[in-house]
Amino acid sequence: MIPAAFDYAVAESAEQAVSLLGEHGDEAKLMAGGHSLIPMMKFRLATPTMVVDVGRIDDLRYINVGSEVVSIGALTRHAELEHSTALAESCPLLAHVASKVGDPQVRHKGTLGGTLAHADPASDLPAAVLALGGTIVATGPGGVREIAAVDFFTGYFESVLADDEMITEVRVPVSTGGWSFQKFNRRAQDWAIVGVAVAESGKGVSLINMGSIPLRAGAVEAAVAGGASPAEAAALAAEGTSAPSDLNAAADYREHLARVLTERALSAAS
Amino acid sequence: MAVMGTRMLRKEDPKLLTGEAKYVDDIHAAGELWMGMVRSTHANARIDSVDVSAALEQPGVVAAYTGADLAEGYWIAPLPCAWPVTPDMLNPPHFPVAVENARYVGDIVAVVLADSRYGANDAIEHVVVMYEDLPAVTTVEVAASGDALAHPDLGTNKAYSWALDPDPDAVQAALDDSVHRVSARFVQQRLIPSAMEPRGVLAIPSPHGGDITLYSSTQVPHILKVMVAATTGIPEHSIRVIAPSVGGGFGAKLNVNADEILAVALANKLKRPIRWTESRSEAAMSTTQGRGQVQYIEIGADADGKLTAIKAHIQADLGAYMQLITPGTPLLGSFLYTGVYACPAFGFVCDGYFTNLTPTDAYRGAGRPEASYAIERGMDLLAAEVGVNPEEIRRRNYAVGGEAFENWESPSGLVFDSGNYRPNLDKALELADIAELRAEQTRRREAGDSVQLGIGMCTYVEICGLAPSRALGDLGYAAGGWEHATVRMLPTGMIEVVSGSTPHGQGHETSWAMIVADKMGIDPAHVTVLHSDTALSPLGLDTYGSRSLAVGGVAIAMATDKLIEKAKAIVAHQLEASPDDIVLDEGNLMVAGSPDTATPIQSVGFAAFSAHDLPEGMEPNLQEQVSFDPPNFAFPFGTHVAVVEVDTNTGGVDLIDYIAVDDCGNQVNPLIVEGQVHGGIVQGVAQALWECAEYDDHGTPLNPSLMDYLVPSPTEVPSMTVDSTVTPSTTNPLGVKGVGEAGTIGSAAAAINAVVDALSPYGISDIEMPASPQRLWRLINAAQEGAST
């Protein structure tokens, strides 16, 4: 639980962070809230030799609600999403999901950009952004690009983000249709054993911890679009998933939970 | 001013809550070196080679040692086990650093010393150890089968067999003749104690004087001092042990650990301070664990459900080595397998087995939660078999018909000091509103609600106030069970209490001050308590086994009485009265019936100090001491009721209400009692619902971090109803019993009884701990499949 030695630099801006990443290559890691990176470093699962602290770039802490899109700065804390009335009115799913992450300390440190970049299939907010059909804005040496959330995650803790790119903004559509978030865990502070996020009465359905990446439940969405009942649609929730097995749950139990939680979420959101 | 029984806020809290308190890790010594432990990654292996040369090249590294390097000249004996429970018990030598074989994942195989914690932890990654794997014994049942040997050289895994079974044939005959019989196998999974403050040590040598001061996050500085001397050969009077603020222990700091001996031995050799603080993952692998038993219990009853016989057989998972009280821990429960019940025939056998897992030892309740679980789960099974509800089967079997008693000889032969079980049960059931709960349960069952309600109870008894020294001697324990106290009045009238009892969160400074203040009729703020440092408090046997108040607190009360007697003699002399005529009233000594003679007792301190005018032959100063050896244990009891909701679609369990009515005799401070009960309940429910140290087939720990080992937080437990009945103990003059472990002893059984109750419509009669959602889901599935085929 003692991290290996590393150098540390504070970036004052996204541009500076990107240039530090360029200088240090894949030996460098950005640190936002540090609540995923530092535990990994303590277990020595991550041993960056350079940590670039972007946690103080306050310019990237904002929630701007437009007529169709909500733009959120990458360094916005989970707690800020949770307590924003503007977000509660424009995209209640995202605000609610933020309130279910970990415990208050985690929510006051963890950032939206950080949790997306970390690409943990067990995390909550990536699934919400996915169900909402959000977009991730990344800044790299060549400028800024936009990546649809569905194209962002590529594998367990992996994304399309390049080593020298930084997430600077996250965009989600204004979404006030029926929504629900079902998170099943054994202690309130834990990651979901399985979770389901539903946006717009089932137009967007995503699954947490049912594969190596946060997943869209395509079969469920199609069934809902075709007029299926929550129970009928939810029966398809495990289709196309590859649930992991661990101490809390074997794959078959996860598949069962996915169906149960999806039915609850669809019922609540309809 | 009555102080006893009031809800005084704890004196120690401001210091603890503001960070002013110093834990071992906060204390530093110039020139200190950090130990980094290289720990075996294999559960059972021959150590072919250990190469520390690359580690020695790392920045800041001062030295590195293999087990072989330390085999000569650092210690004179292996780590101690104080409790050889049978004369022929096997106890393979256990040295701080393994030499030829590593016997569990976490066993130390090399030590690196560096000038920083980071340096030490970087360097240990450069130590190269070559292992040759041996088959690992990873469960107690594998150990019992003998299919693999934890210590091949012993030729067996069985360390001992211990029986409290005077007439096995009679027990068997009684069982055979019983109208109702139930039998069960229960698994007490291994638990990781997880104190808030991890363990840590700092050994500071005095380079020229030859003395050594050991700071350790320990519950037992006095025992540690003796054992450090016996293990390292350093003369006992050259050793001082200090337990500074200690953030919880739960039994896992009631030990003599490899790191403590290593720190002292290396500090003594190098003449430099040596320190170490465990990481959470190290704690999970190498600090002793709790429970670890497979229990078989058979219960017989007559047609009315009255007990005829109880037979218990347990297999105890001792782990890889005997730590301080490893072998005796399961036996502390042996006397409680008949619970609070009258039962004419009883037999108990415990077989202790070595496994290639972390050693087990005391953990809050130590043997008693396991016993309480077996009998209280068993009574629910019996209730179902007889066809009465759980409270009825208990009422029918209570000792002395559930009436108040003193000095009742229990089936195990121990004499219970006092009890009054029926009113205690009634109070708990009333607080729980059991009738309304059952009605709601019926409504949900009839409606086929997917969320079912379960109500579980446990009427426990425990053994506290460890312990009469003779009884410990009879059990083969190496030490006594007395406690020491000194009470002195300083010249200005302030009081210093010196206690041999060592707090690590219990609030001794408050309770001890209250006892003294109450007796003298003075302000508790005028009493300070010195403890946990063998130089300040040279005599003591420390804190474990819910013994502090019932033994240490009583010693303080007795010393206070002696001091008051001496003060009376001084005042009588000053007033030219007879000491027998002097009374103490609200802090004033006076001739009975003559308030004009009132002399504040606190003024006597100066008279005793100046000694200008003391009775002929009286020694100056007001200081009295007592070593109290209790004549018997104390037997607190209580009723716990757990209410759970089980979501039958997910298997999720929600503890929605909890009612505890504990009887710990007279209470010094109900606020502290409640705190102990709250924490104890959560710790017991944690075993029932969440915690389990998991290992794979190779003996590798699967959840050695707080991310995966599920210690509950306040969000997982409801607001609890905690109340009490008061049945004073006859064991000691304060009438107190002890409450440190009660919550844990009653709660695991109550919680599981509740979960089983919720699922009884499915024909489910038992659930292994922890009752995880996945486990419940599979049981429900199997029950439904069974029903549909």
Ligand SMILES: Cc1cc2nc3c(=O)[nH]c(=O)nc-3n(C[C@H](O)[C@H](O)[C@H](O)COP(=O)(O)OP(=O)(O)OC[C@H]3O[C@@H](n4cnc5c(N)ncnc54)[C@H](O)[C@@H]3O)c2cc1C
């Ligand atoms: C006790 C605990 C409980 C938790 N429980 C939950 C839970 O229930 N649900 C849940 O979803 N999460 C949970 N988390 C994780 C938490 O939400 C993390 O804060 C979050 O996953 C990561 O955000 P961060 O800002 O802390 O990222 P960091 O830890 O700083 O970084 C994580 C990774 O992302 C990279 N990174 C960070 N910011 C950027 C960026 N802007 N651009 C590119 N890369 C970046 C870093 O280099 C690093 O690789 C928990 C964490 C803890 C410690």
